[in-house]
Amino acid sequence: MKCYTHSEVDAVGFCRVCGRALCRDCVAEVSGICCCKGRCEASVKTWKQYQAELVQYRAGFRTFVEGFARSVGNLIVTAVAILLLLVGGIAKSSHEEANATGNLLILVGVVLLARGLYLFYKARRAKKHTTPPVLPHD
């Protein structure tokens, strides 16, 4: 295989962008990718930049989804806690014999509700940390 430009010189590799055979003088390497010197270098740089942006975008999206899933999970737990409190309260007031069950439901409900409120509080504090600090006035 000979170089695309220099037909008498042996090629050392192929351009990953346009596929031309390249000799030692014609080849360039951008982030470990072989390409035409001066001709396809810019394309590889743009492609690499695009890839880096894509990775960054994906990471940001994942953080957003994880945060959202946590909030929804916490919301469900809190809703279940309120439901347990309601059911426990109703059971306690309507049946004398269901008192023990009602107490247990209320206990679990209170624990879950406390956990939910604590997580909400923690999430709000975490959000406050990400905002830039306000400079003190004199």
Ligand SMILES: [Zn+2]
């Ligand atoms: Zn060449």
Ligand SMILES: [Zn+2]
């Ligand atoms: Zn090329």
